[in-house]
Amino acid sequence: MWRGYWIRTRWWFFAFLILLLAQSLTNIVTFTGGASGTPAIAGISFRPFAQRPQQIVRLSDTFKGFEWAHFFRDNLPELVTLFAVLLGAAGVIPRRSGRLFTLSLPVSREQLLMAFAVTCVCELAALALTAALSVPLFALLAGQSFPIADALVYALNSFVGGAVFFFVALLFSAIFKNWTRRAGAAIAIAVGNLIFVELFPVPGAYTPVGLMSGESYFRGGSLQLPALAAWLLVAAALFIVEVRSLEQRDF
């Protein structure tokens, strides 16, 4: 089944990968600052949202600040979330293209769901990792440097947040028949989370959107492992709910 699901979703994967790599390259080409150290962020407030242009200007004094403000805080989480929602909303049992054919295979629905989830989660991990690692790679081409360890942390943050939104969208695929409703509901939750982070930055930092931005790591250099682990558990719980739901469903 892995192969079937990979073939079904691979064009989305490649499209998002190309989009992220292009965005990463464009960011580096458009970087006009000169410093390569860590930006002086002590005096920069990241909220409210309306002040973001001024924050970006100040962060853009350094390459590291510029890349975080543009790519790791915005481009990567946004596109990973969108990719995750599209995958999840597609659902394990497609509405079209092989619906009953899939169900007629000699596998349990749990196995189908597991194959689909693992395929999609691997794609999410590969997308986040490749896109994040493109920054230190492309930086060399532009005569800059970006720590690989930082890129890996941002990739991990984006992956965990993306996985949560994937399982949320997957759960909606059991509730809504219409694909746009599934995706719309999952995106609405992501937008709601973003608003929550803007309004309540301290607790918001521990939500999927807050984690994906990598702001805590950017500010303090520490990885939010307990929060990441907790959200992975939430993703696992959503998966279990989806398994139970799928086993009872009529097609």
Place this chain on the structure above:
Amino acid sequence: MSESNVVEAAGLEKRYGTVPALDGLSLRVPAGSIFGLLGRNGAGKTTSIKVLMGMVRPTAGNVSVFGLAPHEPAAGIEIRRRVGFVDESRDLYERLTAEQIIGVIARFYPRWRNDLAARYLRQFAIPSNRVIKQLSRGTRTKLSVLLALCRCPDLVILDEATSGLDPDAAEEVLQALVSYAGQDGGTVLFSSHQLTEVEQVADHIAIIDEGRTKVAGSLDELRESYRSIEFVFDNEAPKPDLSSPGVVRIKSAGRAMVVLASSNAEQIIDEVRGMRPVSIDLRPVSIKELFLESIVKGN
């Protein structure tokens, strides 16, 4: 399960909310038979098949395929391993080519025969490198049949497999099924409302309507036992309640009364003779007549 029956269902019910899709359906599909499931649109054919495939959980009643309950997860897997299934929509993975889908599917079935797949690809003229989305409905059907037969199943289930096909393509599909049943001793269960094709290939049938089995049995036995008896009277035909067993339906119009009998034609004739008909005509019943007489018309 009786050893001679591959599929058995009794009192099978499925309700979607308050709407009954199956309302006490009974079914016995003998091993090695070509079994035609006949019924109008919405009669319950597709729901019955979905129940057999474990895609729909019955609300009540008993059902078994190879003696296993299809709605139980482990049993369902075993059933689907032994069943080749062609669904009404022929909805395969559109983005894959025929070659790719064969590669994906073959891994699920230990008895998969690549030689048979190659033979059917040639025989059905299926372009193996073109994505399924670009294939015609007829070619998709043939590919679905290929995927169902090459796994060497004990039972092939087809839901309206030939609907929408041109006669040539339909004939090819039917011949492949007859050949599978004849040479490999497999069982075929197919739903259809094409009476001619059912008569052409089936040896057993069940006519279902409103989620219930109206008529079932071997085609030869049904042809042998069912009779249409027309009585003509001098005056207006009576509308009696006949007590003889085997009366399926009585229709009186003008001077004529027609009785559809599932058996005991002679006993029915004797009973009606007491009403002094001027003529009696006894004749066999075609499957078409049986079908039309069995289903509920209008209200």
